[in-house]
Amino acid sequence: MNVVDQELIAKVSPFNTSDSNAYNVRKDGKLLIRNITEDVSIISKEDGSGIDIYIKDNTKNALVFIPVIITKSGINDKVYNDFHIGKNAKATIMAGCAIRNNKNLDASHNGIHRFYLDEGAKVKYVEKHYADGHGQGHKTLDPITELYLGRNSSLEIDTVQISGVDSSNRITTGKLEDGATLSISEKIMTEKKQFAMTDFNIDLDGIDSSCHVVSRSVAKDDSKQVFKSNINGNNKCYGHVECDAIIQDNGHVHAIPEINAENINANLVHEATIGKIAGEQLIKLMSLGLSLEEAEAQIINGFLK
Amino acid sequence: MLELINVCFTRNNKKILDNINLKIDTNSFIAITGPNGSGKSTLAKIIMGIELPDSGKILFNNIDITNLSIAERAKLGISFAFQQPVKFKGITIYDILKLASSNQKLTKLEAYQILKEVGICGEEYLNRELNNSLSGGELKRIEIATVLLRNSKLNIFDEPEAGIDLWSFNNLINIFKNIHNNLASTTLIITHQERILNIADKIILIKNGKVDYFGENINIVDSICSNCPTKGGCNHECC
Ligand SMILES: Nc1ncnc2c1ncn2[C@@H]1O[C@H](COP(=O)(O)OP(=O)(O)OP(=O)(O)O)[C@@H](O)[C@H]1O
Ligand SMILES: [Mg+2]
Numbered sequence: 001m002n003v004v005d006q007e008l009i010a011k012v013s014p015f016n017t018s019d020s021n022a023y024n025v026r027k028d029g030k031l032l033i034r035n036i037t038e039d040v041s042i043i044s045k046e047d048g049s050g051i052d053i054y055i056k057d058n059t060k061n062a063l064v065f066i067p068v069i070i071t072k073s074g075i076n077d078k079v080y081n082d083f084h085i086g087k088n089a090k091a092t093i094m095a096g097c098a099i100r101n102n103k104n105l106d107a108s109h110n111g112i113h114r115f116y117l118d119e120g121a122k123v124k125y126v127e128k129h130y131a132d133g134h135g136q137g138h139k140t141l142d143p144i145t146e147l148y149l150g151r152n153s154s155l156e157i158d159t160v161q162i163s164g165v166d167s168s169n170r171i172t173t174g175k176l177e178d179g180a181t182l183s184i185s186e187k188i189m190t191e192k193k194q195f196a197m198t199d200f201n202i203d204l205d206g207i208d209s210s211c212h213v214v215s216r217s218v219a220k221d222d223s224k225q226v227f228k229s230n231i232n233g234n235n236k237c238y239g240h241v242e243c244d245a246i247i248q249d250n251g252h253v254h255a256i257p258e259i260n261a262e263n264i265n266a267n268l269v270h271e272a273t274i275g276k277i278a279g280e281q282l283i284k285l286m287s288l289g290l291s292l293e294e295a296e297a298q299i300i301n302g303f304l305k
Numbered sequence: 306m307l308e309l310i311n312v313c314f315t316r317n318n319k320k321i322l323d324n325i326n327l328k329i330d331t332n333s334f335i336a337i338t339g340p341n342g343s344g345k346s347t348l349a350k351i352i353m354g355i356e357l358p359d360s361g362k363i364l365f366n367n368i369d370i371t372n373l374s375i376a377e378r379a380k381l382g383i384s385f386a387f388q389q390p391v392k393f394k395g396i397t398i399y400d401i402l403k404l405a406s407s408n409q410k411l412t413k414l415e416a417y418q419i420l421k422e423v424g425i426c427g428e429e430y431l432n433r434e435l436n437n438s439l440s441g442g443e444l445k446r447i448e449i450a451t452v453l454l455r456n457s458k459l460n461i462f463d464e465p466e467a468g469i470d471l472w473s474f475n476n477l478i479n480i481f482k483n484i485h486n487n488l489a490s491t492t493l494i495i496t497h498q499e500r501i502l503n504i505a506d507k508i509i510l511i512k513n514g515k516v517d518y519f520g521e522n523i524n525i526v527d528s529i530c531s532n533c534p535t536k537g538g539c540n541h542e543c544c
Contacts, residue, residue, distance in 0.1 A: 216394070216395075244394065278391075280387075280391045281391055281393055283355055283375060283391070284387065284391040285404065286374070286375040286376045286379065287353055287355070287375050287376075287379050287384070287385050288379060288404050288405045288451065288455070289376055289379040289380050289455075290376060290404065291376050292376075298396070298400075298404065299393065299396070301395075302393060302394065302395035302396035302397075302400060303394050303395045304395070305395045
């Protein structure tokens with residue numbers, strides 16, 4: 001691992017190789033380093049298309065890091081990561097993709113993440129996206145996430161994408177069994193001519209299954225964002241989607257909410273707000289002595305924190 | 306220290322402030338009162354720079370601030386506690402207190418102490434977001450704390466008592482007495498509360514956008530009611 005690798009990994013994942021945790025670092029489409037533990041095994045798929053991560057039943061608080069870095073122009077990486085979380089296992093998984101594209105060829109990473117949570121499993125999944133580089137090459141991220149939540153399992157997903165990525169199309173689908181809980185929080189900031197799209201499609205199949213999706217985004221300059229969500233309440237369940245966007249300059253946000261109750265006891269809520277920074281918030285901070293620019297920066301930092 | 310000369314502010318053909326002239330001395334503690342909609346908050350906003358007058362002049366320590374921005378006025382030493390505190394997403398109480406404190410290096414302990422001063426106890430408050438999850442009274446107290454932290458030369462409070470329970474009200478009065486006694490500052494408090502009116506040096510009564518009375522602290526409540534058609538039989542509400 002060279003200095004650049006370390007620097008890029010640090011942008012998306014708070015880990016170092018001295019950790020006794022499980023990790024798997026992928027660089028430019030190939031495995032760079034890997035560590036497994038008693039509770040967590042990581043196995044490459046035979047056809048080389050990705051990895052399977054197994055976390056044993058009843059594991060207590062496993063930590064798994066699976067950063068991906070792309071340092072070459074012209075790399076179009078596609079990888080399948082399958083997570084198999086055992087009964088009542090507890091784990092935190094930190095994933096992320098950092099792209100440095102210094103040349104003029106395009107670079108992209110398409111991670112396909114599939115989560116299989118067994119009964120009672122409890123997982124926190126944190127995903128960060130980062131891209132930089134001086135080249136003209138387009139930096140694209142198109143993650144696909146599939147979630148299968150078994151009885152009484154719970155999954156918390158935290159995704160962050162703050163600028164740098166030219167184009168992203170994030171698709172998340174989920175199926176929840178009885179008593180399962182899914183909570184998703186995403187933070188997105190786009191600028192210049194960037195484009196970001198998110199698409200959630202969640203089936204609340206089980207009795208008392210529930211999901212919360214909170215999306216906060218900022219679209220600056222000429223950037224565009226699309227937020228789509230579709231929650232299907234197929235049983236006695238609770239679903240809540242909140243999309244909150246700040247637009248600046250010529251930023252553009254399009255929110256397409258859809259909630260679909262297939263059962264009389266489904267309770268589904270969708271809230272979407274799009275607008276520029278509230279004038280009174282700016283006024284309050286300016287009355288504390290901040291300039292307009294400082295006030296805007298504070299409000300946006302807080303909003304995306 | 307503060308002078309308003311012929312200040313006018315008209316919106317939708319309504320003279321919200323109608324030729325206001327006021328001269329406020331350093332170190333004075335002044336209560337501004339008057340009926341709902343008479344223009345009190347607008348007057349405060351004009352002083353802070355949130356609204357700009359259509360005509361007239363504002364002098365602050367002999368500097369013409371009429372065309373200065375809000376931030377410039379804040380830096381010169383004017384602070385304003387809003388009638389309706391502003392809510393934020395993601396900004397915590399600790400964040401706003403740090404932004405308010407002039408040194409920006411406010412420690413958690415100092416933040417905790419200022420909250421205690423305005424009657425909010427519990428360290429867990431520091432990391433709470435300044436949003437709707439806080440009660441109206443809590444937001445109001447935090448708003449007051451942001452102004453106290455600034456140690457400004459001129460502090461303007463817009464109905465600080467609104468939403469504060471009676472029990473805490475004594476503390477609030479003490480806060481204002483302290484500001485009055487300890488600091489070389491000038492305080493303008495917009496209020497409908499007799500007990501705050503009672504501790505003021507001077508009273509400004511605003512009616513229909515005009516200064517109806519500005520002078521010593523006489524029993525203003527009675528004087529308001531003597532003009533009222535019900536002759537004081539209205540519990541001071543309509544006046
Ligand atoms: N920007 C504006 N545009 C139109 N009308 C306004 C504007 N600002 C204030 N007003 C009106 O001016 C009048 C004075 O408002 P202001 O808020 O100053 O009253 P106030 O004396 O503070 O009342 P209260 O005791 O209810 O707080 C009100 O009738 C209000 O509706
Ligand atoms: Mg008012």
